[in-house]
Amino acid sequence: MLALQSIRDDPDAVRQALARRHTDVPLDEIIALDGRWRSTLQQVESQRSERNALSKEIGGLARMTTDERVARREQKHAAxxxxxxxxRSAFLGEKLESLESQLKEMEARLRDLLLQVPNLPDPDVPDGEGEEDNVVVRQAGEEYRDGWRLAHWELGERLGIIDFERGAKLSGSRFFVLKGAGARLQRALIQWMLDFHTERGYQEVYPPAMVKEECMWKGGWLPKFAENMYHDAEEDYWWLPTAEVALTNLHSDEILEPDTLPLHYVAYTPCFRREKVSAGRDVRGIKRVHQFDKVELYKFVPPERSAEELDKLVADAEAVCRALGLPHRVSRLCAGELGFNAAMSYDIEVWAPGCEEWLEVSSCSSCTDFQARRAAIRFRRQKGGRPEHPHTLNGSGLALPRTVIAVLENYQQPDGSVAVPEVIRPYMGGVDVFPSQ
RNA sequence: GGAGGGGUGGCAGAGUGGUUGAAUGCGGCGGUCUUGAAAACCGCUGUCCGACUUGUCGGACCGGGGGUUCGAAUCCCUCCCCCUCCGCCA
Known part of the structure; x- marks a missing residue:
C-alpha cells in the first residue's frame, strides 16, 4: 500500500511512476475521495469535541444533584x-451519526481503492511493457544444445523417477508423482539449500502452509491474485502461493525493537497455485504445476539498506545455481513486468538443455515499505524513537521442481544415466549416479 | 466436539455508566544525591489519524465488530483468541 501522504504531497510523481507499469490505477478517484474524507473528518471531530465537552459538564452537574453537601436550591438549578x-448533546449526537456513517463509507471505499494500487517502480527499473524489455545483467554458463539430450518429462519417465500418469490419476493435470531417486533428489536439494542459506546467516522458519485471508491482503496477494489461489470453502484458510506470504505476516502488526533488524529468514514450504491465468501454457512436464516446493529467502531491513540487501539476496540465490553447476543468467525486470508488490526485481533463470528453455527459478524483489505498510510492520531505531516501516525483500532460493528439471537435464549422460551434482551427494546417501533403466 | 474460566499500557494488575488514555507496582529514560555505583527521592515514559502558526490543538483506540445511552473499558449481542477439564486423534 502506498502512503496516502505521498500521494497528497506529489500526485503527479505518483501518477508518472505508476504509468510506467502500463496498468490502470484509480488514482484520481483516490485523490478526490481523500479530499472529501478529510473535510468530513474535520466536521466530525469538531462535533465530537463539542460533545465531549458537554458530556464532561453533564457529568459534573449530575454529581452535584446527588451530592448531600450541595444546597437544595443549587441541586435544582444544576438539574x-x-x-x-x-x-443539546442529543441533538448533536443525531447530526454526528449521519456524518459518521458517511465518513465510514468513505474510509472503506478509500481503503478498497488504495489496496488496488501496486507499488511504485524504482527509478532504476528499466522502461518496458513485456518480457522482451527485461535486461540481462549477467550470465554464467552457456545456452547450449547438443542434440541428444532428452527433456525431463521423457528422461524422468525412462528413469522411473517422475510418474505423470499416476499424478493425473490422483489429482488431475498439472500434478506429478516423484519416485525413488527423483523423490530423494528433490528432498536432498531442499535440505542442502536450507543448510546452504542457514550457513549464510538466514534463520530457518517452518510456517503454516495455510493462512487467514487477512494475511493475503497484508502480503499484497489479495485482491489482485484471488483467481490464482486455493482456499477452503468452509473456513478461513488460504493455501500459500509462496512462503513469502507467511514470512511477511510473521511480523505483521508488530513494532520491532531497536537492533532486531535486519532479519533474514529462509523457509521451505509447499506452494499452491491455480494457474488459471496460464491455462494451456507449459502443460507438459513439471515446470508449471499446482503444487510445488520452494525454499524462500526473506528479509526485513532498514530502508537505507534495501538496495544493498537486494543485491546480496540475488547473490545468495545465484550462489545456489553456481554451486549446483547450472548455467544461469540474471535479468532486471522492466517496469511492466514487475509484480504487484515489487519496486525492483531480478529474475534468475537456469538453462534446461533438454527442453531447451530458460527456466525461472527465482525472482528476487524489493518491496520497499509497500508490504510493511499493508501488514503494519514497523521498527524503532532507538528506544522510544518514532516507529518506521522497514523494507521487505523476497526471493526464491530456489524453486524446486524447476531446479530438479535443470539438474536432470544438465547432468544427463549420453548413456541415459544422470550424475548427481557434487554438492548434493552427501544428501543422497552416497548415490552419485542414477543408472539408466 | 462438550463443560467452565479469561482477554485492560513493554510486563504485572485495579477499574460504582460521567474531569479515566486509564490507579498501583515492575521495567525503561532523564535528573538530584554520590569520588563512582547501588539505594533513596523527583520527573518523564503507548499507537494511529487530522488541522494549522511545526509546536501545539483536536479526535480515535481497554481482543474484533455491532447495539443501548446525552455519555461505554464498564451494560447487551456477536465473532475471534487464550487457559483448564472431558471426549477424539497423527
Missing amino acids: HRRDDLVA
Whole structure:
C-alpha cells in the first residue's frame, strides 16, 4: 500500500511512476475521495469535541444533584442545566451519526481503492511493457544444445523417477508423482539449500502452509491474485502461493525493537497455485504445476539498506545455481513486468538443455515499505524513537521442481544415466549416479 | 466436539455508566544525591489519524465488530483468541 501522504504531497510523481507499469490505477478517484474524507473528518471531530465537552459538564452537574453537601436550591438549578445540556448533546449526537456513517463509507471505499494500487517502480527499473524489455545483467554458463539430450518429462519417465500418469490419476493435470531417486533428489536439494542459506546467516522458519485471508491482503496477494489461489470453502484458510506470504505476516502488526533488524529468514514450504491465468501454457512436464516446493529467502531491513540487501539476496540465490553447476543468467525486470508488490526485481533463470528453455527459478524483489505498510510492520531505531516501516525483500532460493528439471537435464549422460551434482551427494546417501533403466 | 474460566499500557494488575488514555507496582529514560555505583527521592515514559502558526490543538483506540445511552473499558449481542477439564486423534 502506498502512503496516502505521498500521494497528497506529489500526485503527479505518483501518477508518472505508476504509468510506467502500463496498468490502470484509480488514482484520481483516490485523490478526490481523500479530499472529501478529510473535510468530513474535520466536521466530525469538531462535533465530537463539542460533545465531549458537554458530556464532561453533564457529568459534573449530575454529581452535584446527588451530592448531600450541595444546597437544595443549587441541586435544582444544576438539574435544570443538566437537562438542557443533555438535550443539546442529543441533538448533536443525531447530526454526528449521519456524518459518521458517511465518513465510514468513505474510509472503506478509500481503503478498497488504495489496496488496488501496486507499488511504485524504482527509478532504476528499466522502461518496458513485456518480457522482451527485461535486461540481462549477467550470465554464467552457456545456452547450449547438443542434440541428444532428452527433456525431463521423457528422461524422468525412462528413469522411473517422475510418474505423470499416476499424478493425473490422483489429482488431475498439472500434478506429478516423484519416485525413488527423483523423490530423494528433490528432498536432498531442499535440505542442502536450507543448510546452504542457514550457513549464510538466514534463520530457518517452518510456517503454516495455510493462512487467514487477512494475511493475503497484508502480503499484497489479495485482491489482485484471488483467481490464482486455493482456499477452503468452509473456513478461513488460504493455501500459500509462496512462503513469502507467511514470512511477511510473521511480523505483521508488530513494532520491532531497536537492533532486531535486519532479519533474514529462509523457509521451505509447499506452494499452491491455480494457474488459471496460464491455462494451456507449459502443460507438459513439471515446470508449471499446482503444487510445488520452494525454499524462500526473506528479509526485513532498514530502508537505507534495501538496495544493498537486494543485491546480496540475488547473490545468495545465484550462489545456489553456481554451486549446483547450472548455467544461469540474471535479468532486471522492466517496469511492466514487475509484480504487484515489487519496486525492483531480478529474475534468475537456469538453462534446461533438454527442453531447451530458460527456466525461472527465482525472482528476487524489493518491496520497499509497500508490504510493511499493508501488514503494519514497523521498527524503532532507538528506544522510544518514532516507529518506521522497514523494507521487505523476497526471493526464491530456489524453486524446486524447476531446479530438479535443470539438474536432470544438465547432468544427463549420453548413456541415459544422470550424475548427481557434487554438492548434493552427501544428501543422497552416497548415490552419485542414477543408472539408466 | 462438550463443560467452565479469561482477554485492560513493554510486563504485572485495579477499574460504582460521567474531569479515566486509564490507579498501583515492575521495567525503561532523564535528573538530584554520590569520588563512582547501588539505594533513596523527583520527573518523564503507548499507537494511529487530522488541522494549522511545526509546536501545539483536536479526535480515535481497554481482543474484533455491532447495539443501548446525552455519555461505554464498564451494560447487551456477536465473532475471534487464550487457559483448564472431558471426549477424539497423527
